[in-house]
Amino acid sequence: MAELVSTEPATGATLWRAPVGDADTEVAAARAGWAGWASRSLAYRIEAMRRFANVVRSRAEAFADVIARETGKPLWEARTEVETVIAKVEISLTAYGERTSQRRLEAQANSRMALRHKPHGVLAVLGPYNFPAHLPNGHIVPALIAGNAVVFKPSEKTPASGAFLVDCYRAGGVPEDCVRLLIGGPEQGRALAGHPDIDGLLFTGSARTGIALNRQFAETPEKILALEMGGNNPIIVWSTPDLYAAAVLVVQSAFTSAGQRCTAARRLIVERRLAEPLLAEINRLCERLIIGEPHADPAPFMGPVIDNEAADQLTESFLSLTSGGGRPLRFMQRLVEGRPFLTPGIIDMSDTAERSDVELFGPLLQVFRVNSFEDAIAEANNTRYGLSASLISSDPQLYDGFWANIRAGIVNWNRPTNGASSAAPFGGIGWSGNHRPSAYYAADYCAYPVVSAEAEQARASIGIGLRNQ
Secondary structure: OOEEEEEOOOOOOEEEEEEOOOHHHHHHHHHHHHHHHHHOOHHHHHHHHHHHHHHHHHOHHHHHHHHHHHHOOOHHHHHHHHHHHHHHHHHHHHHHHHHOOOEEEOOOOOOEEEEEEEEOOEEEEEOOOOOOOHHHHHHHHHHHHHOOEEEEEOOOOOHHHHHHHHHHHHHOOOOHHHEEEOOOOHHHHHHHHOOOOOOEEEEEOOHHHHHHHHHHHOOOOOOEEEEEOOOOEEEEEOOOOOHHHHHHHHHHHHHHHHHOOOOOEEEEEEEHHHHHHHHHHHHHHHHHOOEOOOOOOOOOOEOOOOOHHHHHHHHHHHHHHHHOOOEEEEOOOEOOOOOOOEOOEEEEOOOOOOOOOOOOOOOEEEEEEEOOHHHHHHHHOOOOOOOEEEEEOOOHHHHHHHHHHOOOOEEEEOOOOOOOOOOOEEOOOHHHEOOOOEEOOHHHHHEEEEEEEEOOOOOOOOOOOOOOO
């Protein structure tokens, strides 16, 4: 039987292994278990979710250790991810009550109009590797609260974190057939996404895969499809007196999680007169960043990227941007031979004729110097994506113009592009999603509204259009 092996990016050591699963088997189990779960009371499902949160809380340090080892992210960051997994339960309960609750509507005399919501059935969840617990959990918890069964396929790069998460659901009392784990790679993912017996797919990942799923699901309009596909996110620095604070926000936006966040800043757009002093501050900060393995002491700012293949692609992208006219400001380097530790790369693309509109998923920042704020907005919007954007400026009027004209689902002012709250909707436009924002709004795509006109007795008459007897 084929086996999937997970290795630690920081060391290359084997962390976890398990047999590759079968989509047919997992979907059939979820289909068999769904009706019983859906027929349980909402109070019962809520209690199961709260028990799940308590299980995660009791296993928090072990969970964080697995996430840190498997992704390479610093232990402090993995601990933060586990905290978001726990917090997601109460956030999702509030969201469910607000966005998909039962309501009475106005109706004619002696009748009532009711609005209720039903679960879709069996939902497939495809998880990413950068937040292997937090992001799929953001789909799974609201799906289970609504009464769906779930088949979850974690990224083939982080299966151990996915398996740990599923074990916590089951320990909390979610029936085994209602949250299924499908271990495997792209082949198993395609089999799950195309399975005729799922009622929808909740996806977080690359635009290329998301667009392929969108085409595939065009032939099945009866199925729900929620896509979160990343971004080529801009951060604009303009008319600000504190360049050190601006540099900190840029570094946090571009290089936290080794740049492996869908909301990470990929493009720095800066007022030309501020460019040199701002870049000097950014360079000084980059010199001080600690890059190391997850459990290092002192704690690192960032660890490796997910694997050597990703590191190779990023260094090749850096060279490609350079050959296309970019001017290196800070070279991207491999720190450890054979391991995917990268230093932040910064490249000035101001004088290039063509812009490469791709999501370079790692610590690689492109710089664009512009002369007017209108040019900055135009440069920021020069992308097919539209997830996150941030303005660093002390001028409120500039922010008003920025907010009104920028094309993004997350628009920040004097804050990083990343670090979005789970208590708010999370999503974007263009190639960043298909208008199914997640986080607080995940409740919207985990259940569908049902409107009922109801009366306890049948009373009816036809007043117009009948012949006399």
